[in-house]
Amino acid sequence: MTGAERRDAHAVVARRLAAVGQRYTAGRRRLIGALLAAEKPLPIGDLLTASALPQSSAYRNLAVLEQAGAVRRVVTDEDFARYELAETLTEHHHHLICSACGRVEDVTIPAALEADVDRTVTRLAKRSGFATVAHRLDLIGTCGDCVAGRSGRASSGATA
Amino acid sequence: MTGAERRDAHAVVARRLAAVGQRYTAGRRRLIGALLAAEKPLPIGDLLTASALPQSSAYRNLAVLEQAGAVRRVVTDEDFARYELAETLTEHHHHLICSACGRVEDVTIPAALEADVDRTVTRLAKRSGFATVAHRLDLIGTCGDCVAGRSGRASSGATA
DNA sequence: GCTGGAATGAGAGTGATTCTCAGTCTTGCG
DNA sequence: CGCAAGACTGAGAATCACTCTCATTCCAGC
Secondary structure, eight states, X not given: OOHHHXXXXXXXXXXXXXXXXXXXXXXXXXXXXXXXXXXXXXXXXXXXXXXXXXXXXXXXXXXXXXXXXXXXXXXXXXXXXXXXXXXXXXXXXXXXXXXXXXXXEEEOOOHHHHHHHHHHHHXXXXXTTOEEEEEEEEEEEEOHHHHTTOOOOOSSOTTX | OOHHHHHXXXXXXXXXXHHTTOOOOHHHHHHHHHHHHHOSOEEHHHHHHHHTOOHHHHHHHHHHHHHTXXXXXXXXXXXXXXXXXXXXXXXXXXXXXXXXXXXXXXXXXXXXHHHHHHHHHHHHHHHTTOEEEEEEEEEEEEOHHHHTTOOOOOSSOTTO
16 A cells, blocks of 8 residues: 555545544554555454554544444454454455464455446345345455464464 | 255254264254244344253354354354354355344345356455355345334344 | 263353543633 | 643453353263
8 A cells, every 4th residue: 555545544534533523543543554554454453562552442442433434343253353444445345264264365356246246235135125235245265374284373464 | 944854954963963973962953943943043142042051052062063064153243143054954145134233134146146256256265375265245234124213133133 | 770971051261342430632712 | 821621541340252161961882
């Protein structure tokens, strides 16, 4: 991610926070900074380290940021959540999740397929009486490291 | 689900448990029975009620059943997990999740699209060095009840 | 009928997440 | 500038899903 995009993202976040009557404080800025740099969903542990925020503040600020639409909480099978920037700050993407070590990476799928999925999904939702619909497509498998035996359950992906 | 399918499912579960050296006890049978009847992922709360098992036994048995490949743990944004029968006992399907009340329903998408997704997903996974890959496609929106205002966060879907 | 391992259930323990609350920093205003 | 209102912070307690422990019970095969 380039410097310009980064500045841009910060500006957008600031605006969204303002829209819900919240300030863009230093701690929040550090959280967003960490997420910008990561380009993949980060576990709370990494965010605590990266932001140097006390646990309670980190959780509180992530909740605020999520509510402001700047950040998204990502749940996996692990027993802790991960956070990533909201798609409106990055781009629509999906996750490649290693079921052995928990590693998570971003991937995008071809636009044509994406459009197909979206069309179908919308139709199905309507049929079931659901309004609006976003989709979440995750690919779950075993990453190269885990196949090779050197697993390890690292908190963030080591080979990034 | 018909009676024959039900019997069938029980037989398959029994076989899979046997394969990992486990018995198909009454409590486990009740858990599977509840899942067969539900045809949608059930929260632990419902399973405790339906199976009349003490909490520790329910969790333990669900873990065993999952390991045997009879059951699948489904995570949503809620702070508790849901369980459903493994797809090898039912059929490949996806979930329609209401982000307001947490309600979850099963849906299937057209075979053609399913095949497309699968092909793409496999290719992407390979490119990232992932072996094998299953996909999880969830549709997240707001169900009719919640749009209408009468939400309520019921543990299972009321209007099934 | 016995015996060993599987299974059970009550209760304690764990760990992520949330809540509480008193103190601090900002912002807008006079 | 000085102040009040309210946003923000951080430490710690509380909550809650889930897991573990352990003594007891059950069952399959001998």
